[in-house]
Amino acid sequence: MPVIEVTNLHKRYGDLVAVEDVSFSVEAGEIFGVLGPNGAGKTTTVECVSGLRAPDGGGVSVLGLDPRRDGARLRQRVGVQLQESQLPDRLRVAEALELYASFYRDPAEPARLIDDLGLGDKRNTPYKKLSGGQKQRLSVALALVGNPEVAILDELTTGLDPQARRDTWGLIERVRDRGVTIVLVTHFMEEAERLCDRVAVIDGGRVVALDSPVGLVSRVVPEQRIRFRPSSPVEDHLFTDLPGVSAVTRSGTQVVVTGTGELLHAVTAVLARNQIVAADLRLEQSTLDDAFVELTGQRPAD
């Protein structure tokens, strides 16, 4: 049984339709990514899943419960990290965690969580004095302090420097290893590619694609490119005759073969048959970025 099930979710604010029709389900133990351009309806969708907003149509079920009707029971079991949600300036790290721990029946040990998140030496630091990355880690810690079965993390690494972002990714993987199901809202394709088992791309309030990151890329932008320098001259037709090859171009001494399918295998086999050695051989595959552009017509933010 899926941990989260969203069926035909619809949400409007007055005349503005924020979510037109969104359906997906999240299985236990997976990291599920929700991607999409700004204003696509990502945050509204997870707010409905979190029980912060009442859907205008469709259904949401989390751990078999309705977030609006069984909110009190669900909040014991679901940790939420919201976008742009801060703490009082003078609140200290340890105080924040102890306070939030007191809300739950079976909380994690605050002191251990502080250490796990690398905030051990910031225990008595007021919120105001924390760096962006430290604030973000504290925010993640607050979402985890109730020992949740599901964690919903919205724009986890926005505003972090690359190192802090990588540290946070490691943290999320460790959380998943503890068996927590994670919903990750993000507009960083690299983050989704690295962390997510499956992603839903939302655009204009609808799910436009739902797959694993690799599956999504190979389905949406299947083209690959192979570049190499042949040890002796080769004729184009050696490659254009191969199934799946769409183009062969040259730049200087470099040959570039573009195509789909088992391109690398086909090209290297031809080269071997003709006893040509390929120097500087590189396989260029499309990334989730390319798939995102293809699906939404927009560049992902970075």
Add this chain to the structure above:
Amino acid sequence: MHAFGQILKIETRLYLRDFTSPLITIALPLALLVVFGLIPAGRERNPQFGDRAFIEYFAPSLLVITLAMSAVNILPIVLATYRERGVLRRLATTPASPAALLAAQLVISLATILVGAVLLIGVGWLAFDVPLPRHPLGFTLALVLGTAALLALGLLVAAMARTTKAAQGLAVPVFMVTMFFGGVYLPRFLLPDFLVRIGDYTPPGVQALLDAWTADAPQPLPLAIMTVIAVIAGATAAKLFRWE
């Protein structure tokens, strides 16, 4: 209940850590009481003040400082800041309710006002012969209703303002009007009679506090008006208040 206790504990700590807020709210009126009490003329009976000493006449206005600071200045700005920064929204995702945070802030306001009033009455009595409230029941009633009216106005400001800036913009005029009609900026004997009369009915109702403190039972009409203001402003605030 456990969560509320923890929230109250932490919010009290944050309030005291802020330092300037409790300082202005409690220590400033006390310091002014001491200053006026040390001036001999401040302690002489004067027919201008209804046969009271100036310090007796002015003490209720000093109490207005505590009330106004706490209820229509600090409270709405703290709540608006918490809302703007997403503190309330974040709490809404946990088993604790943001209402617990609101309740904790109200408890802190009430406690501040209680401590401020007790210190002002105590120091005035011990050091400067200001009598203890002569009509304790009337005084308690006037203080409770005046406080309720001001807290309701403070909550209304917090409910109407969408941002911290807007809350400050709304709170400052309400605060200044409260202070002015409470006779803080200018002692009321210097004000024209019609302004003094308006002040009788402006929260927290300084004349009712003065009557009950130094003379007799307060008039019922101002008390009734404080009740009406508390109910209307409180209900409107409850209707308008948003957690985010």
